Amino acid sequence: MMRLIFAGTPRLAVPVVQRLSEHHDIVAVLTRPPSPQGRSSRLVPSPVQEWADARGVTVIAPATLRDPAVVRVMRDLAPDCCPVVAYGGLVTRELLAVPRWGWINLHFSLLPAYRGAAPVQRALLDGCEQTGLTTFRLVPALDAGPVFLQRELSIGPAETAGDLLEQLATLGAEAMVATLDLVERGVEPSEQPAGGVSLAPKLTVDEARLNFARSARDAVNRVRAMSPEPGAWALLGGQRFKVLRAMMADGPGAVGPVEAIPGRLRATKAHLFCRAGDGWVDLVEVQAVGRKAMPGADWARGAWHEGDHLE
Numbered sequence: 192m193m194r195l196i197f198a199g200t201p202r203l204a205v206p207v208v209q210r211l212s213e214h215h216d217i218v219a220v221l222t223r224p225p226s227p228q229g230r231s232s233r234l235v236p237s238p239v240q241e242w243a244d245a246r247g248v249t250v251i252a253p254a255t256l257r258d259p260a261v262v263r264v265m266r267d268l269a270p271d272c273c274p275v276v277a278y279g280g281l282v283t284r285e286l287l288a289v290p291r292w293g294w295i296n297l298h299f300s301l302l303p304a305y306r307g308a309a310p311v312q313r314a315l316l317d318g319c320e321q322t323g324l325t326t327f328r329l330v331p332a333l334d335a336g337p338v339f340l341q342r343e344l345s346i347g348p349a350e351t352a353g354d355l356l357e358q359l360a361t362l363g364a365e366a367m368v369a370t371l372d373l374v375e376r377g378v379e380p381s382e383q384p385a386g387g388v389s390l391a392p393k394l395t396v397d398e399a400r401l402n403f404a405r406s407a408r409d410a411v412n413r414v415r416a417m418s419p420e421p422g423a424w425a426l427l428g429g430q431r432f433k434v435l436r437a438m439m440a441d442g443p444g445a446v447g448p449v450e451a452i453p454g455r456l457r458a459t460k461a462h463l464f465c466r467a468g469d470g471w472v473d474l475v476e477v478q479a480v481g482r483k484a485m486p487g488a489d490w491a492r493g494a495w496h497e498g499d500h501l502e
Contacts, residue, residue: 193271193371194218195292202238203360204276207297209242210364211274219249221261223279223455240270265289272374274367275329276360284331292374294329297363299356300391301325301341303383306334307391311359312352314391318408320346322355324363326370328380337380339370341429349438351418385405394421401425401434403453403501407467411437422478425454425501433478433502440464440473454495454500456491463487465501 197208198221211217220243227232234246236252243250244480249268262285275282287294300310301323307313314322317407323343330336346355399412399417402436410423414437417423422433432462440462455466465476474487479494 192217193292194269195266195371196221196270196273196333197239197251198222198273198275198278198282199239199276199277200237201277203356204239205242206360207274207276207364207367207478208239210368211371214244214368217248218270219243219251219265221251221265221273221278224252224254236470237279256280256297260284260324262289265290272371274371276363276367283327287329287331295339295367295370295374296327296329296334296336298325298327298334299323299366300365301343302327302334302338303388305355305389305391310391312391312394312416313411315346315352315355315412318412322346322359324359324366326363326366327383335383337381337382339373339378340366341413344499349415349436350435351415353419396421399423402500403467404470405464405468407439407470407472410465410467410472411439427479427499427501430480432480433484434474434476435478436474436476438473440471440477447497452500454502456495456499457500458488458491461488463491463495 193215195211195215195217196219197211197217199208200223208217208220220238220239222239225236228235235241240252251261251264265286266289270290273294275292275294275296282294299312302325305313311322321343323341325341326339327336344362394445399421401413403410414434416422416433422435424431424433451466453466453468457464465472465474476484477487477490478484479490
């Protein structure tokens with residue numbers, strides 16, 4: 192059994208720290224500080240902090256890891272290893288030297304592909320049919336450390352980033368347990384290959400904007416990559432209109448011929464369609480400004496008008 196300081200912040204990191212706690216001693220968690228939420232800007236702790244608070248585990252939540260006090264606290268806790276899942280900050284060289292067996296990161300891609308903050312989302316944008324995860328020893332360079340193990344995961348044609356991340360978090364929990372077993376046995380990781388490196392920077396709101404002059408496949412992939420956050424969007428009547436789920440479609444043939452103008456909306460009893468550059472997209476789930484997310488057909492029954500289009 193190892194003494195661990197677990198570093199992570201979002202909900203997807205919770206299954207991993209929970210699984211590790213069943214095999215090792217979690218002496219503390221390192222997480223991002225509480226952040227303002229909602230109209231009241233009330234400070235809300237991270238999901239990992241909530242997990243720790245509920246179990247009486249020490250929480251380290253500094254505004255910056257460059258604070259010398261963080262190094263002192265972690266040295267005093269004397270961890271054997273520091274597993275990391277989506278912490279959200281750069282670990283300094285001084286901190287990397289604290290645990291005797293280093294920091295082990297769980298990354299949601301098959302490295303060296305998609306190094307960076309949004310590997311699953313970028314893979315979906317690129318139309319990939321496979322993703323996976325990698326556990327590796329953290330080094331100062333971005334996601335470039337030597338690899339312990341990898342697990343592959345096929346991407347279903349309708350799966351979103353949120354769907355895949357949920358699956359990868361579950362797979363990752365078992366992968367991290369297996370990796371720490373390797374570390375305890377003295378197994379050394381393997382260097383990443385020099386070729387095949389690609390980057391996956393954080394998504395921007397501008398990138399989430401749909402351009403229906405492009406292909407239907409491009410629109411569907413963008414919706415899948417941006418769901419649930421930040422949400423793919425276009426403008427409808429000058430207001431932001433989110434598309435949370437979408438799929439390729441034959442189009443609204445039952446209502447007769449429709450002029451092929453990119454962005455043109457058409458509705459049937461069961462579907463809301465949008466014309467793309469080379470075909471139709473079925474807008475399965477949408478969210479208009481000031482409204483809750485709902486099936487596209489439900490929104491259309493109360494809000495769609497002939498001639499509406501997304502731009």
